[in-house]
Amino acid sequence: MSETTAESSESAHAGAPNEVSGAALHLAEVTKLYPGQAKPAVDALSLDIPAGEIVMFVGPSGCGKTTSLKMINRLIEPTSGTITIDGDDIKNHNVDELRRTIGYVIQGGSLFPHLTVAANVGLVPGLLKWDKKRIAARTDELLDLVGLDPARYRNRFPRELSGGQQQRVGVARGLAADPPVVLMDEPFGAVDPITRQRLQDELLRIQREVRKTIVCVTHDIDEAIKLGDRILILTEGAHIAQYDTPETILAAPANEFVEDFVGSGSALKQLSLARVDDLTLVSVVTATLGESVAQVRERAAKAGETWIVVLDDRSRPLGWVRDRALRGERIGEPQGRAAAVLDRRATLNDALDTMLADTSGGAIVTGDRDEFIGVVTFDAVTDHMRKMTNAAQERAEASSDAPEGEPGDRP
Numbered sequence: 001m002s003e004t005t006a007e008s009s010e011s012a013h014a015g016a017p018n019e020v021s022g023a024a025l026h027l028a029e030v031t032k033l034y035p036g037q038a039k040p041a042v043d044a045l046s047l048d049i050p051a052g053e054i055v056m057f058v059g060p061s062g063c064g065k066t067t068s069l070k071m072i073n074r075l076i077e078p079t080s081g082t083i084t085i086d087g088d089d090i091k092n093h094n095v096d097e098l099r100r101t102i103g104y105v106i107q108g109g110s111l112f113p114h115l116t117v118a119a120n121v122g123l124v125p126g127l128l129k130w131d132k133k134r135i136a137a138r139t140d141e142l143l144d145l146v147g148l149d150p151a152r153y154r155n156r157f158p159r160e161l162s163g164g165q166q167q168r169v170g171v172a173r174g175l176a177a178d179p180p181v182v183l184m185d186e187p188f189g190a191v192d193p194i195t196r197q198r199l200q201d202e203l204l205r206i207q208r209e210v211r212k213t214i215v216c217v218t219h220d221i222d223e224a225i226k227l228g229d230r231i232l233i234l235t236e237g238a239h240i241a242q243y244d245t246p247e248t249i250l251a252a253p254a255n256e257f258v259e260d261f262v263g264s265g266s267a268l269k270q271l272s273l274a275r276v277d278d279l280t281l282v283s284v285v286t287a288t289l290g291e292s293v294a295q296v297r298e299r300a301a302k303a304g305e306t307w308i309v310v311l312d313d314r315s316r317p318l319g320w321v322r323d324r325a326l327r328g329e330r331i332g333e334p335q336g337r338a339a340a341v342l343d344r345r346a347t348l349n350d351a352l353d354t355m356l357a358d359t360s361g362g363a364i365v366t367g368d369r370d371e372f373i374g375v376v377t378f379d380a381v382t383d384h385m386r387k388m389t390n391a392a393q394e395r396a397e398a399s400s401d402a403p404e405g406e407p408g409d410r411p
């Protein structure tokens with residue numbers, strides 16, 4: 001086995017991230033007092049959200065996350081305060097017009113059951129009076145982007161899709177008219193943990209391409225750490241407890257509330273910050289469907305390998321095959337159980353979950369287009385975890401030894 005890193009293999013495939021197409025958001029003293037309530041649900045919230053970033057809103061139930069989010073597209077009208085998008089006050093716009101320029105993705109995808117997948121995705125472009133050809137092309141492009149084969153899925157109805165697939169269509173619909181800002185409210189709350197992990201990875205991959213400004217409400221602090229460029233932690237009345245990068249929030253929680261909210265074991269939570277991308281991958285012998293078995297055997301023998309990863313014609317992994325199990329003249333589909341596969345953006349927590357469910361001790365890693373980029377071993381993951389935990393412990397000891405100072409002085 002020879003070594004390579006996800007980053008170095010990636011540069012050959014993907015190149016630099018795309019330009020930012022998102023817009024900067026600014027909230028100034030935004031307040032919402034619901035009729036008949038004594039206290040405002042959102043009390044003078046001021047916040048800057050830079051263009052092209054993902055900001056995660058977290059906080060206890062009822063603290064005002066959803067109200068804050070829905071004021072950005074005026075699903076809820078603020079009682080007072082100003083919200084601007086790239087400096088433009090949202091009050092200057094007609095509500096319908098505004099909602100068409102802001103993507104909105106909610107739990108379960110909330111697709112119209114009587115419309116096909118294509119009609120659901122093309123809804124907003126249709127309202128914006130795009131011509132039919134452009135809508136059809138855009139719909140196919142987006143289905144491809146969210147990992148659904150357009151030919152297979154465009155004419156299906158939502159009931160003919162799994163929960164994860166419906167959620168993917170919901171994300172495609174939110175991006176359809178190429179909005180600079182996308183709001184998401186618990187987008188992955190309704191799916192099982194493995195699908196959730198995959199959807200999160202996909203969102204990160206998509207974001208690398210589209211670079212929108214994404215504001216996302218979640219109940220799950222691990223999801224916030226994984227997806228957020230920044231995390232906004234709110235207390236009741238949408239008061240800001242801390243607004244910072246996940247790294248800083250974990251290393252230097254601003255107060256006891258944040259410390260409690262982030263939870264104990266924040267050294268362990270650092271595992272949600274580390275990605276498969278940070279690990280050294282091993283390269284293994286691969287074979288493409290239809291290739292000559294004799295040639296593959298020779299390649300494996302030369303490399304001293306007994307296990308081979310079989311790829312399809314777009315370099316996507318299909319599974320492992322043992323050299324001595326190769327039959328016939330041409331490489332066919334691998335038989336048996338599906339192999340463990342990890343996206344390069346998966347966190348080390350995700351990697352552990354996936355690997356513990358599999359006995360082979362290694363997982364195939366895929367890149368931005370689901371192509372094979374290498375293999376990560378269980379040992380590489382546990383080694384990296386050990387190093388991170390040790391480093392976190394050393395930091396904690398160093399900070400408890402240090403003289404009293406500003407909270408910001410903490411590493």
Ligand SMILES: Nc1ncnc2c1ncn2[C@@H]1O[C@H](COP(=O)(O)OP(=O)(O)OP(=O)(O)O)[C@@H](O)[C@H]1O
Binds near residue numbers: 035037059060066068
């Ligand atoms: N339409 C409404 N009328 C009156 N009060 C409301 C209304 N909608 C929300 N509230 C109240 O405003 C506060 C904030 O609600 P909001 O839904 O924004 O919180 P949240 O942080 O998103 O909560 P959760 O995490 O439980 O979804 C809560 O106390 C809620 O009861």
